[in-house]
Amino acid sequence: MEHIVQTTLILNGVAVTRSIPARQHLVDFLREEMGLTGSHVGCEHGVCGACTLRVDGKIVRGCLMLAVQANGRKVDTIEGLSDSGELAELQRAFHEHNALQCGFCTPGMLLAAQDLVASRPQATRDEIRDHLSGNYCRCTGYHAIVDAVEEVVVARRGGKK
Numbered sequence: 553m554e555h556i557v558q559t560t561l562i563l564n565g566v567a568v569t570r571s572i573p574a575r576q577h578l579v580d581f582l583r584e585e586m587g588l589t590g591s592h593v594g595c596e597h598g599v600c601g602a603c604t605l606r607v608d609g610k611i612v613r614g615c616l617m618l619a620v621q622a623n624g625r626k627v628d629t630i631e632g633l634s635d636s637g638e639l640a641e642l643q644r645a646f647h648e649h650n651a652l653q654c655g656f657c658t659p660g661m662l663l664a665a666q667d668l669v670a671s672r673p674q675a676t677r678d679e680i681r682d683h684l685s686g687n688y689c690r691c692t693g694y695h696a697i698v699d700a701v702e703e704v705v706v707a708r709r710g711g712k713k
Contacts, residue, residue: 561622563588564632572619579603579614582629590630590659594688601687604660605629611667630659639666641707645700653691661687665701675705 555574560567563586572581582588582605594602596615603614606628633639642665645651652658661684668675668683675683680701681694689697 557620557623559620559623561624562626564627564629564635574618574620576619577615578605578607578612578617578619578622578627581619582614582627588629588631590634592656592659594656599686599688600657601660601664602657604663604687606633606663606667611663630662633663633666641704642666642669642700645703646697649696649700649703651692651696651700657687657689657691661689661697665697665704668701669704669708673705673709677702680705 556571557574558569559572560569562568563582568586570581570585572585579591579593582591583593591605591614592602593615594600598613598616601613604611605614605617606612607617607622608625630639634643639662642662646658646662651661664684664687665680668680672679672683677698680698684694684697684701
């Protein structure tokens, strides 16, 4: 018999209470129960970054966190951050630099990029590449992604490289 846990979380700014199987991963809960399919399931080992979410302001791997661990916490998904406009600069830059091709890695890549832009506004190109290294992309070769993130970082600091 599967253990079910009553869980309440703030999901994209809205309180949500659900009965959740104790062993269900957060990304699976979001995709299967909440219909938020922007975060993807890739490796299921926390390696690829496709399942990246933000919990209490920090990026996490949704495939490594159980949904019940989000009880009482604030969870932001690609859908919520996109709808709020928080990702608009990065989304525009990704589009302009063709930094999204198949799109599978893009949600996780955008959350990791936003984390960097917010926490390290003076980031260099090497620091951008290092910060994004935990998110795999099989299409772009990363150069366009780094270009897009660098454009936003540079623009936010007044256009000075």
